[in-house]
Amino acid sequence: MNAREQLLKRFMLEALRTLRLVRIFTDRDLSIRPAEGSMSTAELIEHIAASQNFTRGLFAEPTPTTELFRRPYDVSNAAIAAQVLAQSIQEVRKAIEQCPEEWLEQRIAPFGPDWELSRVELAHLMVDHEIHHRGQLYVYARIAGHEPPVLYAPVSEEVLEL
Structure with missing residues (x-):
């Protein structure tokens, strides 16, 4: 399995786990805020x-920036939130699949010079970021x-189709 296939497999597994969790929330649950801040x-x-939009941009934008988080x-x-996440997952998948091969190991620094990593390394970092926030959603x-x-x-x- 090459780097693209490994990343795609990992991203899809973790994103689908996140979406499965998001689907249990109701409209009433969307305002839960466990603590001040x-x-x-x-x-x-x-x-x-x-x-996930930032992750998409890693593979679809020549020079991805943190503006992608905005x-x-x-x-x-709740239904719209789940649909939004399902659509986002599909957008990331498409970007990873269609990304030029030479971009995969290209080193970029969208978070500044101390964070220069390959696009694939940054994407794995973003998967870790999603896992962290999914852990918070388990508490919620x-x-x-x-x-x-x-x-x-x-x-x-x-789970994408529910």
Whole structure:
């Protein structure tokens, strides 16, 4: 398996796990904010989608910048928030699949010179970032009274279509 295939497999697995979790939230749950200074559930879902937009940009933009995190997303209700995340996942997948081969190992520094990494390395970092925020969503789900899905249970692309 080459670097593109490894990244695509890892991204899809983790993104689908995140989407499976997001699908358990109701409209009422979107305003949960566990502590002062915390993001609400809706804000956290929007942040994950915006982070995925940055990941998309790593493979679709010649010179990706942190401006990619500023793309707004409609997370006004739970169904729309899940649809937004499903669409974002598809956009990242397409960008990774269609990225020019020579870009994959190209070193860039969108976070500044101390963070110069290859596009693939940055994408793996962004997957780790999503996993961190998914962990927060597990806490939010329990606060909302939901039993979250088993973290490492198998997940399929069917979750994109629900």
